[in-house]
Amino acid sequence: MKQLLVLSGKGGTGKTTVASALIQLSHAKAFADCDVDAPNLDLVMHQRCEPIKTDYFGMPKAIIHEEVCIECGQCQSQCRFDAITYNQFNETYQVNLNACEGCGVCELICPVDAIHLESLVDGQMLLYKDERVFSTAKLKMGSGTSGMLVTRVKKQMMEEEIDTNIAIIDGSPGIGCPVIASISGVDYVLIVAEPSLSGISDMERIISTASGFGVKTFVCVNKYDVNTEYTDKIEGYAKRKHLEFVGRIPYDVEAVKAINQGNTIVDIDCASGRAVGQIYETIKNKL
Amino acid sequence: MKIAVLSGKGGTGKTLLALNLASVADKASYLDCDVEEPNGHLFLKPKIQFVEPVEVKMPRINEEKCTGCRKCIDFCRFNALAYVNHSIKVFEDVCHSCGGCTLVCPENAITERNKTIGKIEKGLSENVKVSTGILNIGEASGVPIVKQLIESEASNDELVIIDAPPGSACIVMESIKDADYCVLVAEPTIFGTQNLSMVHELVELFKIPFGVVLNKCLNHDNPAENYCNDHKISIIGKIDYSQELAALSSRGELVSRTNTHYQTLFKTILNRIVEEVAYETTSRT
Numbered sequence: 001m002k003q004l005l006v007l008s009g010k011g012g013t014g015k016t017t018v019a020s021a022l023i024q025l026s027h028a029k030a031f032a033d034c035d036v037d038a039p040n041l042d043l044v045m046h047q048r049c050e051p052i053k054t055d056y057f058g059m060p061k062a063i064i065h066e067e068v069c070i071e072c073g074q075c076q077s078q079c080r081f082d083a084i085t086y087n088q089f090n091e092t093y094q095v096n097l098n099a100c101e102g103c104g105v106c107e108l109i110c111p112v113d114a115i116h117l118e119s120l121v122d123g124q125m126l127l128y129k130d131e132r133v134f135s136t137a138k139l140k141m142g143s144g145t146s147g148m149l150v151t152r153v154k155k156q157m158m159e160e161e162i163d164t165n166i167a168i169i170d171g172s173p174g175i176g177c178p179v180i181a182s183i184s185g186v187d188y189v190l191i192v193a194e195p196s197l198s199g200i201s202d203m204e205r206i207i208s209t210a211s212g213f214g215v216k217t218f219v220c221v222n223k224y225d226v227n228t229e230y231t232d233k234i235e236g237y238a239k240r241k242h243l244e245f246v247g248r249i250p251y252d253v254e255a256v257k258a259i260n261q262g263n264t265i266v267d268i269d270c271a272s273g274r275a276v277g278q279i280y281e282t283i284k285n286k287l
Numbered sequence: 288m289k290i291a292v293l294s295g296k297g298g299t300g301k302t303l304l305a306l307n308l309a310s311v312a313d314k315a316s317y318l319d320c321d322v323e324e325p326n327g328h329l330f331l332k333p334k335i336q337f338v339e340p341v342e343v344k345m346p347r348i349n350e351e352k353c354t355g356c357r358k359c360i361d362f363c364r365f366n367a368l369a370y371v372n373h374s375i376k377v378f379e380d381v382c383h384s385c386g387g388c389t390l391v392c393p394e395n396a397i398t399e400r401n402k403t404i405g406k407i408e409k410g411l412s413e414n415v416k417v418s419t420g421i422l423n424i425g426e427a428s429g430v431p432i433v434k435q436l437i438e439s440e441a442s443n444d445e446l447v448i449i450d451a452p453p454g455s456a457c458i459v460m461e462s463i464k465d466a467d468y469c470v471l472v473a474e475p476t477i478f479g480t481q482n483l484s485m486v487h488e489l490v491e492l493f494k495i496p497f498g499v500v501l502n503k504c505l506n507h508d509n510p511a512e513n514y515c516n517d518h519k520i521s522i523i524g525k526i527d528y529s530q531e532l533a534a535l536s537s538r539g540e541l542v543s544r545t546n547t548h549y550q551t552l553f554k555t556i557l558n559r560i561v562e563e564v565a566y567e568t569t570s571r572t
Contacts, residue, residue, distance in 0.1 A: 009324055012474075038455060080344075101383055103385030108387060139456065142460065175324065196536060196538075197329045209425065226533045260477050
């Protein structure tokens with residue numbers, strides 16, 4: 001099974017809109033939403049079954065046992081993440097779980113063994129499984145560790161032995177840990193760029209990030225008619241970088257309507273859907 | 288006063304709103320905390336006055352002192368250390384700079400060195416002090432850059448506008464944790480609404496007062512607006528979708544500096560926020 005990952009650098013360029021359309025067009029039997037801290041693919045994929053839910057445990061977090069603590073303050077002074085604070089009202093040291101990265105330094109240096117690292121539920125992995133496999137997750141607010149969850153979501157999809165040529169993965173914006181975790185191991189990346197000064201700057205940064213992984217990369221432009229001059233620039237940039245430019249998608253009010261009814265843009269007849277159809281025809285022979 | 292602009296979903300108009308709020312104020316600081324993809328500077332085009340590197344600590348192994356006991360490897364919860372060819376190898380990409388290995392080493396064979404992961408550019412654009420955090424390509428976490436950015440504007444006297452990254456994970460929490468008020472920007476799709484509900488939960492968790500700006504409004508049912516009404520969230524502003532605005536923004540134009548309609552619109556939103564913060568402050572005390 002080959003994996004195609006949809007990325008963009010900049011947020012809101014249309015990753016999920018394009019990824020969901022490609023899933024329909026390619027009849028992909030496996031797909032995943034790796035944008036774990038703002039997932040949306042579930043809204044347009046017409047799941048017909050209840051998901052199998054598994055608790056996700058991220059990094060264990062420090063817990064201070066007050067009855068043992070002698071309030072020496074060493075944990076607070078050694079914590080590099082400012083995660084330990086002294087509560088003046090009840091005169092105790094407390095761990096801010098939103099800031100704790102679970103490194104274990106406080107547990108190591110506590111002279112009276114009052115601190116232990118404990119695993120907490122940081123979210124839920126969801127697996128929809130009928131004739132298709134759809135892996136996604138929900139991160140619990142305030143828990144943070146999204147890179148690790150991205151890896152788990154992909155693994156959950158890959159472990160299902162399903163007979164399909166292509167798996168499509170919806171990625172997250174940015175270039176940091178969730179994106180790096182999502183690129184690792186995929187066969188193809190499709191970048192959905194936006195023809196604006198911001199979009200071009202962000203596209204250049206995601207292309208540099210992806211090129212570090214040596215993954216075959218395609219580029220398309222969404223809302224191309226917002227600025228055709230920049231669309232031409234993006235096409236030129238892709239060619240200079242020897243990346244395949246695979247098409248232009250127009251701004252389309254019908255796309256908003258389709259999405260808001262829980263449909264992909266190829267479930268209805270609309271200009272943006274037809275454009276993604278052409279993009280699919282272009283890339284399918286190269287996969 | 289610190290105002291953070293966030294959205295969960297990307298591309299809803301965080302930067303558009305943050306930039307224009309800063310530019311219609313008499314004086315403001317704009318902090319671009321979207322360090323993976325910073326864009327505010329493309330619109331403000333500040334004259335850069337200085338650049339400071341952002342550094343984190345990385346372990347450095349003294350090979351002569353190291354006895355190969357591997358206590359550091361056992362300690363490291365991020366699997367950033369390994370014993371390869373009779374020496375300790377550091378995987379810098381996954382190191383969280385906690386310093387635990389230096390503490391646990393019985394031979395004092397581990398010290399730390401600074402590693403640059405990005406930079407902060409500071410400059411001026413008319414009435415706006417601009418600070419941009421930029422993460423180096425290939426680095427996993429921009430959290431230390433956001434920390435340094437926010438600390439650099441610690442004074443509470445002036446208006447600070449924080450442009451947060453998309454999502455709801457650690458880097459977003461770091462960006463908003465000291466904010467006096469959060470503005471959630473939402474677009475009129477079910478995608479925008481699902482992600483609005485996530486950041487709504489986040490600001491409730493952090494107990495920060497907040498309001499919603501509806502962006503890219505079209506002439507039909509707006510699920511984000513329905514969400515706000517259902518949850519009794521105050522809508523502090525509405526921006527209609529306009530091809531002209533999209534085109535101007537695509538070219539990096541700061542609309543409140545060139546267009547009186549937008550100047551008035553953003554000024555109204557800013558005044559509303561200032562009122563809400565004043566109200567929150569008095570009702571708390």
